[in-house]
Every structure is written in C-alpha cells, then in structure tokens.
Amino acid sequence: MRIGLLGTGPWAHQVHAPALAAHPEVDFAGVWGRRADAAKELAEQHGTRPYDDVDALFAEVDAVAVALPPDVQAGLAARAARAGCHLLLDKPVATDVERGRAVVDAVREAGVASVVFFTTRFLADSATWIGEQADVGGWFTGRAQWLGAVFTSDSPFAASPWRREKGALWDVGPHALSVLLPVLGDVRRVTAAAPGPGDTVHVVLGHAGGASSTLTLSLTAPAAAAGTTVELRGEHGVALLPERSEGALTAFGRAVDALREAARTGVPHPCDAAFALRVTEILTEAETLLTSDAH
Structure with missing residues (x-):
C-alpha cells in the first residue's frame, strides 16, 4: 500500500x-x-x-x-x-x-x-483485555482516569494550540471512550460534566446496557500523579486494564x-470514522454541559 x-x-x-x-x-x-x-x-x-x-x-x-x-x-x-x-x-x-x-x-x-x-485499541494486551471484558458482560459500573502531565512538563505537545484550546476532554477523552464503549455499550446519556483543576474534567455517562461510568481527564496533572487507570466492576468482580507493554x-x-x-x-x-464520529458526538454533549454550567 x-x-x-x-x-x-x-x-x-x-x-x-x-x-x-x-x-x-x-x-x-x-x-x-x-x-x-x-x-x-x-x-x-x-x-x-x-x-x-x-x-x-x-x-x-x-x-x-x-x-x-x-x-x-x-x-x-x-x-x-x-x-x-x-x-x-x-x-x-x-x-x-x-x-x-x-x-x-x-x-x-x-x-x-x-x-x-x-x-x-491497537496495543495487543489492551485489545485482548477489551475483547475479553466485552465477552464477559454483566458490568455494573466503570471508571476511567486518563491523567496526563502535558501542560506541567516539558512535553513537545504542550505548545499545541488545539490542545491548549480544547484540553483533556478532547485529547484524552477519546482514549477513555474507545475502551469503555466496546465493553459497556453506547452512551445513552451524558448525565454530568464538571471542571476540575486546570483543564481537568469529570464526566458521568449512562450506557445503553444499563451500566454507568465516570471519566476523569486531565493534561495538567502533577507528573507524579500522571497515569491511566480503567476499572470495571460487575457480576464477575473487578477488572483492570493492563499496563502498557508496548509503545505507540x-x-x-x-x-x-x-x-x-x-x-x-x-x-x-x-475503530473506523463512524466510531470516531460517535466519540465526537459524546464529547460534544459533555462540552455543552461544561459550557452551560460555566455560565
């Protein structure tokens, strides 16, 4: 090709x-x-x-x-x-x-x-885990934390104008949704969205399968606090997204x-353009809630 x-x-x-x-x-x-x-x-x-x-x-x-x-x-x-x-x-x-x-x-x-x-979605261990949790089902709730230190470190992405404007909701929010949606189902409703320190955002989602989930997203976390966690809880117990064993x-x-x-x-x-559009629709709902609350 x-x-x-x-x-x-x-x-x-x-x-x-x-x-x-x-x-x-x-x-x-x-x-x-x-x-x-x-x-x-x-x-x-x-x-x-x-x-x-x-x-x-x-x-x-x-x-x-x-x-x-x-x-x-x-x-x-x-x-x-x-x-x-x-x-x-x-x-x-x-x-x-x-x-x-x-x-x-x-x-x-x-x-x-x-x-x-x-x-x-293209890391081998993560992809396997997502598929396994989707097959198991019976999930009651999920929690995704994507905490980056882009704006608190010497990251080459810190000067990115679009990241400065749109923040963690749009930069790492897609990552969180890409893990939760195939496991918990489509988002039926964005029920809440609230700001935290810097560009930090907290989002609460209701999923079509009946489960709820929360997202905590940031690019301004202290370097010592940065990291990613996805936790699922349901009929079969607790499942945690494995740590990365590969690079981008x-x-x-x-x-x-x-x-x-x-x-x-x-x-x-x-993970085609149609899936990415659905992610954009969900994040737009969250952004609308944040904007309306700010006023």
Whole structure:
C-alpha cells in the first residue's frame, strides 16, 4: 500500500513517519505539511519525497495517514476520501459533529476504508483485555482516569494550540471512550460534566446496557500523579486494564495493518470514522454541559 503522510509535528516525527518507513508492506510515498520546509525535512529523514500540493499527493497514493490538528484533519480527510484515498486518521477525528459527519459521508460515498488511531485499541494486551471484558458482560459500573502531565512538563505537545484550546476532554477523552464503549455499550446519556483543576474534567455517562461510568481527564496533572487507570466492576468482580507493554510505534503499525485489511476486504474496522464520529458526538454533549454550567 502506498501511503502518504499529512503533517509534520511531534506526533508525525515520533510515530507516523518512522512507523510508515519501517513497515514492510508499506511504500512510504511522501509527506505534505502546512509548512513546506518542515515537510522537506521530515521527508528527507525517511528517504521519501515532500509534496507542495496535497492534491498531487492524493493522486499518487492508495491511502493517507494524518497527523494534524483535528479540525484541519477533518477537511483534508474528506477531500482525500473523495480523491479515492483510504484514511488512517488520528483521534479526535474532529471536534465538532458537522466536520466529523462530513468525513463519514465522504468515506461512505467514495467507498474507501477508514481507521482511526485510538492508541489503546491497537496495543495487543489492551485489545485482548477489551475483547475479553466485552465477552464477559454483566458490568455494573466503570471508571476511567486518563491523567496526563502535558501542560506541567516539558512535553513537545504542550505548545499545541488545539490542545491548549480544547484540553483533556478532547485529547484524552477519546482514549477513555474507545475502551469503555466496546465493553459497556453506547452512551445513552451524558448525565454530568464538571471542571476540575486546570483543564481537568469529570464526566458521568449512562450506557445503553444499563451500566454507568465516570471519566476523569486531565493534561495538567502533577507528573507524579500522571497515569491511566480503567476499572470495571460487575457480576464477575473487578477488572483492570493492563499496563502498557508496548509503545505507540508498534500500535501504529497494527493500525496500518488494520487499514490494509479493511481496504482489502471491504469490512469496516471497529475503530473506523463512524466510531470516531460517535466519540465526537459524546464529547460534544459533555462540552455543552461544561459550557452551560460555566455560565
């Protein structure tokens, strides 16, 4: 599969570009960025070519991987789909429902495959655990804590304008939902949302299967308090999401494989653009509650 990369920021440097360059079944065909000099630099690092014209890249690849701010990603993703490119997107696919739906519509109309890189869903131990808990069922409640220190450390993502604007709800909220939804079922109602310190947000969800869950999300946690916990409690006891044993590079390689399989078979992946749209809808509900409470 010939894959082009859109984006030249820290995530593209750390994960997308090296993973695409190393994948044995991928021809890393080129890089486009909003800054031509950055695209040239990243392309040279990985032995591929920079593109000044994004439509020229679309015309010469089978798929695009996108490492751009969500609302920039959404417009380019729809455009790429209409050009016949399969999509490997990042979360959130968009931060408003209209843009997210436009991506889904473009994917459907063009008949292309889509996979959205919810990192935890592509880690082997986590994916196995999620599948096992979904099969067990009988869950009464869930608790997801995604506490990052992005804004309290020297993280390369701390200067990200969209993260500064949208905060943890939109950056790590998609990760939490990507774990809870396949186990507890779709969200029937966002019942509460309250702010905490910094960009910290607490969200309470009611799920279609009858269970409830809570999310605690932050990018401003003290470094000593940062970490991820997902706990489920139900008829069969307590289950905890296993700690990571792999990195994002390995997980992204699996996402590439998932896209190749979806493109080959025509069978949608569970983490496709439609799933990502549902995540955007839920987070939009939570954001609306937060905004209305603030006034």
